[in-house]
Amino acid sequence: MTSSSIQNRRQFLKTAALSGVIAGSYSLPVIAGIDKFELTDSLPDSMKTPGQDFTNYGQPSLHEQRVIRWISANPAAPGNGVSWTPLHDLQGTITPNGLHYERHHNGVPEIDPQTHTLLIDGLVEHPLSFNIANLLRYPMKSRTCFIECGGNSNSGWRSNPIQSQAGYAHGLVSNAEWTGIPLKLLLNEAGIKPSAKWAIAEGADGASLNVSIPIEKLLDDALLALYQNGERLRPENGYPIRLVLPGWEGILNVKWLRQLRLSEHPAMTRDETSQYTDLLPDGKARQFSFINDAKSLITSPSLGMQLPDNPGIYQISGLAWSGRGKISRVEISADGGETWVDAELEGPILDKAFTRFHLAWQWQGQYAILQSRATDETGYVQPTRDVLLANRGKHGFFHYNAIVSWEITEEGDINHVYGF
Amino acid sequence: MTSSSIQNRRQFLKTAALSGVIAGSYSLPVIAGIDKFELTDSLPDSMKTPGQDFTNYGQPSLHEQRVIRWISANPAAPGNGVSWTPLHDLQGTITPNGLHYERHHNGVPEIDPQTHTLLIDGLVEHPLSFNIANLLRYPMKSRTCFIECGGNSNSGWRSNPIQSQAGYAHGLVSNAEWTGIPLKLLLNEAGIKPSAKWAIAEGADGASLNVSIPIEKLLDDALLALYQNGERLRPENGYPIRLVLPGWEGILNVKWLRQLRLSEHPAMTRDETSQYTDLLPDGKARQFSFINDAKSLITSPSLGMQLPDNPGIYQISGLAWSGRGKISRVEISADGGETWVDAELEGPILDKAFTRFHLAWQWQGQYAILQSRATDETGYVQPTRDVLLANRGKHGFFHYNAIVSWEITEEGDINHVYGF
Numbered sequence: 001m002t003s004s005s006i007q008n009r010r011q012f013l014k015t016a017a018l019s020g021v022i023a024g025s026y027s028l029p030v031i032a033g034i035d036k037f038e039l040t041d042s043l044p045d046s047m048k049t050p051g052q053d054f055t056n057y058g059q060p061s062l063h064e065q066r067v068i069r070w071i072s073a074n075p076a077a078p079g080n081g082v083s084w085t086p087l088h089d090l091q092g093t094i095t096p097n098g099l100h101y102e103r104h105h106n107g108v109p110e111i112d113p114q115t116h117t118l119l120i121d122g123l124v125e126h127p128l129s130f131n132i133a134n135l136l137r138y139p140m141k142s143r144t145c146f147i148e149c150g151g152n153s154n155s156g157w158r159s160n161p162i163q164s165q166a167g168y169a170h171g172l173v174s175n176a177e178w179t180g181i182p183l184k185l186l187l188n189e190a191g192i193k194p195s196a197k198w199a200i201a202e203g204a205d206g207a208s209l210n211v212s213i214p215i216e217k218l219l220d221d222a223l224l225a226l227y228q229n230g231e232r233l234r235p236e237n238g239y240p241i242r243l244v245l246p247g248w249e250g251i252l253n254v255k256w257l258r259q260l261r262l263s264e265h266p267a268m269t270r271d272e273t274s275q276y277t278d279l280l281p282d283g284k285a286r287q288f289s290f291i292n293d294a295k296s297l298i299t300s301p302s303l304g305m306q307l308p309d310n311p312g313i314y315q316i317s318g319l320a321w322s323g324r325g326k327i328s329r330v331e332i333s334a335d336g337g338e339t340w341v342d343a344e345l346e347g348p349i350l351d352k353a354f355t356r357f358h359l360a361w362q363w364q365g366q367y368a369i370l371q372s373r374a375t376d377e378t379g380y381v382q383p384t385r386d387v388l389l390a391n392r393g394k395h396g397f398f399h400y401n402a403i404v405s406w407e408i409t410e411e412g413d414i415n416h417v418y419g420f
Numbered sequence: 421m422t423s424s425s426i427q428n429r430r431q432f433l434k435t436a437a438l439s440g441v442i443a444g445s446y447s448l449p450v451i452a453g454i455d456k457f458e459l460t461d462s463l464p465d466s467m468k469t470p471g472q473d474f475t476n477y478g479q480p481s482l483h484e485q486r487v488i489r490w491i492s493a494n495p496a497a498p499g500n501g502v503s504w505t506p507l508h509d510l511q512g513t514i515t516p517n518g519l520h521y522e523r524h525h526n527g528v529p530e531i532d533p534q535t536h537t538l539l540i541d542g543l544v545e546h547p548l549s550f551n552i553a554n555l556l557r558y559p560m561k562s563r564t565c566f567i568e569c570g571g572n573s574n575s576g577w578r579s580n581p582i583q584s585q586a587g588y589a590h591g592l593v594s595n596a597e598w599t600g601i602p603l604k605l606l607l608n609e610a611g612i613k614p615s616a617k618w619a620i621a622e623g624a625d626g627a628s629l630n631v632s633i634p635i636e637k638l639l640d641d642a643l644l645a646l647y648q649n650g651e652r653l654r655p656e657n658g659y660p661i662r663l664v665l666p667g668w669e670g671i672l673n674v675k676w677l678r679q680l681r682l683s684e685h686p687a688m689t690r691d692e693t694s695q696y697t698d699l700l701p702d703g704k705a706r707q708f709s710f711i712n713d714a715k716s717l718i719t720s721p722s723l724g725m726q727l728p729d730n731p732g733i734y735q736i737s738g739l740a741w742s743g744r745g746k747i748s749r750v751e752i753s754a755d756g757g758e759t760w761v762d763a764e765l766e767g768p769i770l771d772k773a774f775t776r777f778h779l780a781w782q783w784q785g786q787y788a789i790l791q792s793r794a795t796d797e798t799g800y801v802q803p804t805r806d807v808l809l810a811n812r813g814k815h816g817f818f819h820y821n822a823i824v825s826w827e828i829t830e831e832g833d834i835n836h837v838y839g840f
Contacts, residue, residue, distance in 0.1 A: 043628075044536070046676070050626045051527025052655070054503040056488035057518040060477070061659045063533050064652050068476035083474040091647040092562040092599040096517055098477040099651060107471025113483050116464070139735050142512040142766055142776060179512040206470045208463075227511040229649065231519060232484050235472070239481045256466070315559050346562055348768045356562060 060098070069099055070168045079107020079206070082149065085174045087167035087299050087319065093346075093354040094144075095174035097229050102236045103149045103172060105207035105271075109256055113240040116204065118224075122261035125191025132226075132240050138181040141223065143246065145352045146321045148173035148292045150249040150276045156385065156400040161416040166302040169416070170404065173292075173321070175354035178244045180225035183218050187260075196262035200269070201243055204258040211252055212266030213245065217290075221246050224257070247323030247352035248290050249399075251276055281393040292323035294382050295401040296330055296357070296374035307412030311365045316343070320355050322376035327355040329375040334361060336369035336405065337384065337419055343372070368408040371419060384419050480518070489519055490588045499527025499626070502569065505594045507587035507719050507739065513766075513774040514564075515594035517649050522656045523569045523592060525627035525691070529676055533660040536624065538644075542682035545611025552646075552660050558601040561643065565772045566741045568593035568712045569670040570696045576805065576820040581836040586722040589836070590824065593712075593741070595774035598664045600645035603638050607682075616682035620689070621663055624678040631672055632686030633665065637710075641666050644677070667743030667772035668710050669819075671696055701813040712743035714802050715821040716750055716777070716794035727832030731785045736763070740775045742796035747775040749795040754781060756789035756825065757804065757839055763792070788828040791839060804839055 060067065067089045073081030083102040085095055095101075102108075113132045121127035152172035155162040162169055192215065199218055202210040213222075223244040226232060233239040238255030245252050251271055266272065266288070278286040298318040301307060307314065320327045326349050331340040343357035357372070374382045383391075385402035392399075405419040480487065487509045493501030503522040505515055515521075522528075533552045541547035572592035575582040582589055612635065619638055622630040633642075643664040646653060653659040658675030665672050671691055686692065686708070698706040718738040721727060727734065740747045746769050751760040763777035777792070794802045803811075805822035812819075825839040 044531075044624050044678070046529035046531050046624045047626060047628055050499045051524065051529040053499055053527060054489070054491040054493055054501065054522055054524070055656065056491065056503070057480070058489075058520065058522075058654050058656055059518070060651060061533075061653075061655050063659075067651060069474070069478075071474040071476065073474055079470045079473060081474065083476070089652075090650045091560060092597045092650045094514060094597045094649045096649045096651045098479070098518075100478065102474055102478075104471065104474070107473060109466035109471040111464075111466050113481075137735065139778065139780065140511060140737070177512045177514045204464050204466045206467060208467055229514045229516045230510045230512045231480060231487060231516045232509075233481075234478050235481050236475065236478055239483075258464070315557065317560070348770065350768065358559065360559065 067099070069102065079104050082151070082172055084168045084171035086165070087171045087297065088165045088302050088304060089167065090299070091317070093175055093319070093356050094229065095176055097176070097231065097234050097237075100174040100176060100228070100234065100237055101149065101172045103151070103250055104205070104236070105209050106205055108236045109205040110235075111204060111240060111256055116240055116258070118241060118257060119259045120186060120190045120262075121259070122199070122263050123193040123196035124187075124262055125193065126189075128186070128190045130186070135181060135224065135226065135241065138185060140179050140226070141182055142177055142179040143221070143223065144175065144177045144350050145244070145246040146173055146175040146292075146354055147244070147250050147253050148321070150251055150398045153400040154397050156402055157394070157396045161418050163303060163416055165304040166297055166299050170297050172250070175321070176229050178223055178225040179227035180223040180241075180244065183222040183224050183243070186224065187218060192262065195264050198263050198266050200259075200261045200263055200267045201252075201254040201257060202259040202261075203238075203254045203256040205256050209251070209254065209271060210267065210269050211254065211272050212269065213252055215262065217245055217248065247292060249276065249292055252290065276398055278392060278396055278398055286392070289399055292321070293399070293401045294320070294322035294324065294327070294374045294376040294380050296320035296372040296382055297404055298332075298370055298372050298406060301370070301408070301414055302406055303414050303416050305414055307363060307408060307414070311363050314361045314363050316359045316361050316370065318357055318372050320357055320372070320374040321353065322374065322380065323352055324380060325377040326351050327374055328377045330355070330357040331373045332359045333371045333373070334368045337371055337403070340373065363408070365410060367410050369417065369419070370406045370408060371403050373403055386419070487519070489522065499524050502571070502592055504588045504591035506585070507591045507717065508585045508722050508724060509587065510719070511737070513595055513739070513776050514649065515596055517596070517651065517654050517657075520594040520596060520648070520654065520657055521569065521592045523571070523670055524625070524656070525629050526625055528656045529625040530655075531624060531660060531676055536660055536678070538661060538677060539679045540606060540610045540682075541679070542619070543613040543616035543684065544607075544682055545613065546609075548606065548610045550606070555601060555644065555646065555661065558605060560599050560646070561602050562597055562599040563641075563643065563666065564595065564597045564770050565664070565666040566593055566595040566712075566774055567664070567670050567673050568741070570818045573820040574817050576822055577814070577816045581838050583723060583836055585724040586717055586719050590717050592670070595741070596649050598643055598645040599647035600643040600661075600664065603642040603644050603663070606644065607638060612682065615684050618683050618686050620679075620681045620683055620687045621672075621674040621677060622679040622681075623658075623674045623676040625676050629671070629674060629691060630687065630689050631674060631692050632689065633672055635682065637665055637668065667712060669696065669712055672710065696818055698812060698816055698818055706812070709819055712741070713819070713821045714740070714742035714744065714747070714794045714796040714800050716740035716792040716802055717824055718752075718790055718792050718826060721790070721828070721834055722826055723834050723836050725834055727783060727828060727834070731783050734781045734783050736779045736781050736790065738777055738792050740777055740792070740794040741773065742794065742800065743772055744800060745797040746771050747794055748797045750775070750777040751793045752779045753791045753793070754788045757791055757823070760793065783828070785830055787830050789837065789839070790826045790828060791823050793823055806839070
């Protein structure tokens with residue numbers, strides 16, 4: 001942050017109550033319609049020639065090639081890292097399959113659906129093995145839900161706010177319609193022994209990724225997903241089968257699933273001990289936190305965009321989600337949290353899924369700090385960064401869900417700052 | 421149809437009441453779980469090596485390359501034709517963007533979003549011209565809806581039932597989350613003169629496609645769509661802007677929109693006179709029919725699939741949709757329409773959008789004819805083919821929405837037949 005913007009922030013603190021003017025959500029931009037035009041005797045070139053041919057599988061426009069998953073991988077360990085969903089370039093709530101975030105521990109395995117099998121064993125009456133053709137005959141159910149990596153937004157733990165675009169700091173979360181078999185059907189067919197309290201889920205990737213999951217969640221809303229937004233799963237999202245646990249952190253949604261072994265105790269695997277566990281200020285560790293807490297993010301305006309030098313009405317738009325249920329409220333502040341106004345939530349508001357919010361904002365060229373704050377149907381309210389750090393310490397790495405603050409300078413530049 | 425299957429159909433008529441046994445929708449397949457397995461000391465190859473690297477924009481699995489839009493284009497007029505959504509290979513309700521059906525009259529134009537403009541003129545107080553950057557500043561709204569070509573399913577008018585897979589006879593319909601500007605905002609900004617009753621919408625393609633649309637629909641739920649399933653529109657679906665008229669036939673959802681000219685009367689353009697108009701038995705023409713009537717289709721089991729030679733429980737699954745509102749009911753018959761059972765509808769049931777239905781079916785190796793029949797919230801019931809032909813004649817080409825019948829032979833083969 002430059003000293004000039006610090007000056008602005010000091011001044012801003014004194015005038016905050018005045019600077020958070022927010023208009024109704026369907027106000028129109030002042031400048032958008034241009035009241036002049038030419039009746040084009042000259043037709044555009046696109047009307048003078050036949051267009052391109054049909055395609056068997058369509059691709060985005062060449063003019064949108066900047067809209068990509070941004071890859072942050074470990075050069076020393078190929079296939080270990082993430083790619084981020086460009087939330088700042090998207091609208092609505094569905095993440096198209098080509099842009100669903102990736103988190104791999106050892107790359108995307110090549111799996112032949114003809115030979116892949118899923119084994120359900122351990123504390124069951126009848127160990128069962130399924131191939132994909134058999135699974136496709138089971139009753140299926142669809143549900144739209146987000147999946148969020150436990151490490152999403154973890155740059156928030158740094159001392160200084162990272163200057164990345166919204167999706168490239170918070171885009172390890174995506175939202176899709178998943179279709180598959182309610183897992184309880186298969187578990188009940190196998191027969192769960194009374195001593196079974198956990199299942200150890202393992203993927204068929206080079207990392208042999210495995211994690212422990214309480215049996216209650218598997219019997220609740222867990223899906224054995226075969227389809228993603230209508231088509232079969234993408235390789236990077238678990239083709240041919242993925243465990244989907246709505247609202248539970250990404251790593252538990254095991255991709256390339258090959259085994260569910262029921263057990264009395266969790267396995268204390270690498271990925272649930274050294275990773276995805278939070279060391280707290282008192283030296284204890286927070287483990288098996290599972291649920292993605294409520295969170296929200298203004299995707300527009302956001303860092304990397306620029307407000308034109310003319311004041312006017314801008315549409316604030318963003319996403320909110322909670323692993324505990326439906327989003328019940330999103331509030332917006334333009335003065336760094338002094339005053340708040342309810343945003344409009346777009347329906348249908350679905351359980352454990354992205355909810356898009358909107359609010360029109362009258363920007364008059366003033367310094368501002370835009371924030372969004374989500375509340376879910378359980379009453380959980382997204383915390384400020386100060387509160388999150390007070391509870392979880394300064395040395396966290398996972399499960400960061402604090403309010404995100406975008407600084408708007410008088411010049412219309414947008415920076416990431418930490419809230420007060 | 422072979423004489424053997426005719427014999428079967430005659431016998432079937434006598435035993436119809438017995439052959440339509442339908443079980444509860446969450447019954448399990450009898451054969452799907454195999455109660456034997458090997459504890460694989462030998463891990464699959466995919467676990468022995470690092471996997472593939474991250475990708476900026478993902479693609480379907482190489483094992484799913486058969487899942488394509490099937491192209492039926494006019495060899496004498498490149499870019500004139502359709503490509504079909506493979507509904508028989510999909511699940512859930514969202515059509516992924518790569519598989520959204522195409523209908524072009526003269527190919528897919530290449531349009532530069534930097535120079536494209538939308539003109540609103542004619543009977544308005546203030547003619548307005550917008551570029552894409554300006555449009556992106558307007559308030560946006562998302563809605564999931566289907567778009568269906570007026571020519572979808574038109575092989576149903578042939579004397580003999582076409583033997584094509586479900587999507588390749590009925591897949592000129594797709595369902596997506598569209599995000600854009602409620603058109604009424606722009607029309608109201610332009611100021612609608614009292615004499616304006618219609619708008620002539622024109623696309624910037626080589627066909628100069630233009631159609632007349634009643635102003636009431638544009639002021640109701642019309643969207644000026646910029647996004648499709650979260651990302652910017654695909655070129656073949658109108659990039660950079662498309663008119664979306666939920667529930668109204670595809671051609672009215674003008675792609676590559678460049679002009680809306682408000683007028684007192686419809687323009688009687690080529691595409692609303694020689695095309696998309698139905699000649700009725702009495703010699704009169706049914707024109708400006710606009711709304712896609714309620715329709716349904718069993719996508720599984722369907723032609724191109726085969727029931728294995730062992731009887732058992734099969735999950736009937738399919739799609740229903742109506743341009744008049746929500747689907748309120750889908751019934752299934754396994755006996756060619758003698759008896760009907762309600763299917764389970766999957767929620768959320770959205771207005772003018774795909775609704776997925778399910779029903780478990782106990783197939784005991786008998787001859788059967790599977791049908792689905794949709795009812796929408798206005799009470800409209802999908803007609804039999806006989807009723808449709810009685811009302812609309814035998815020489816139709818557009819707006820076919822009759823019940824589809826799949827014949828299941830005793831061998832488990834599946835054929836398309838016309839219902840009784």
